[in-house]
Amino acid sequence: MTSPLLAPYEGPHLRLRNRIAMAPMTRGRADDVTGVPHPLTGEYYAQRAGAGLIVTEGIWPHPLGKGGPGIPGLVTREQIAGWRAVTGAVHEAGGTIFAQLWHVGRMSHPLNLPGGATPVAPSAVRIRSEGIHTNEGNVPHVTPRAMTTAEVEETIAAFAVEASNAVRAGFDGVEVHGANGYLVQQFLAENTNRRTDRFGGSREGRLRFALDVVRAVADAVGPERVGLRISPDNPENEIAEEDARGTYRALVDALDPSGLAYLHVIERGAYGALADLRPRWSGTLIGNFNGPEPTSQRAGEEVVAAGLADVFSYGRLFIANPDLPARFAASAPLARPVEDLVYGGHAEGYVDYPPLARV
């Protein structure tokens, strides 16, 4: 049987050469001072342009949105120029590339922020269990500062500016990172959003930031160029969603009429998010599993064959297999990444994994 992942996809706003997306993956190689992507980032993504869609690593819309060393921005003229070279290389290779817009909220540290600033969040709720990576090693989290209402509005506007910058840099579209316990999900979750203004206090209030960000970004670049990534019921980064089903049904219902490029759902936890949300979403749906091991070819095929998603995204397998769709097509062996070279550094472990023909 030919893999359902290898069939081209034609959705309302997306035409992809296959149904395999490269999931967003932070690689920590940008210039830590300027936030400009690494000079090899264009080559890295161009090597992976056989994916139907590439979603870049998370990119900050505001200096306070940066989570760790070597994470790029999309704010300054130099950063935009750096990304223009990346999108040019991917387009030259026939690929489609969306920029992931990522504000980490409380998942940062003064050592990672300009001027030693305190991280901002919906509420001053500190993450307790895990340390955070900085240039001085792993350190405990600090208590974030609750954003004022005006700051929340400024941050929404910053996402819209980042989206416009992405289009100026040649991206085919943008993906709002609403997953994995970062700022957008910190507004959605009951345990991290204790606000009493209109961005909290009720389900409607907790949804407002996500909806306002997506709408502001869609107003800036057109809804057909905007995707949203969510991870319902994902406990990562100490998120506790008391009513994931209620929250995400309401979010999806509110956004379905907007005509977005896609919804990208990470399935994790007890709530079967793909099965629950698929019937409520009339546009393109991208599925992803986030388990302890890299998701297999078979797992994505089953999801697409069952109609639970139109496209499936792979993260870890793309690190050491730049031509992953060709390997799936050939049932070829898959290379394993060198763990120590995933984050930070330069060419090694980044652009030196050979394609199948050269293995």
Ligand SMILES: Cc1cc2nc3c(=O)[nH]c(=O)nc-3n(C[C@H](O)[C@H](O)[C@H](O)COP(=O)(O)O)c2cc1C
């Ligand atoms: C090294 C690494 C970096 C990641 N960075 C991001 C990121 O910047 N944004 C994001 O939404 N998810 C990020 N993820 C999660 C992946 O997009 C994906 O959901 C996860 O790896 C599960 O898919 P897989 O089983 O195919 O690897 C990252 C994952 C890895 C392994």
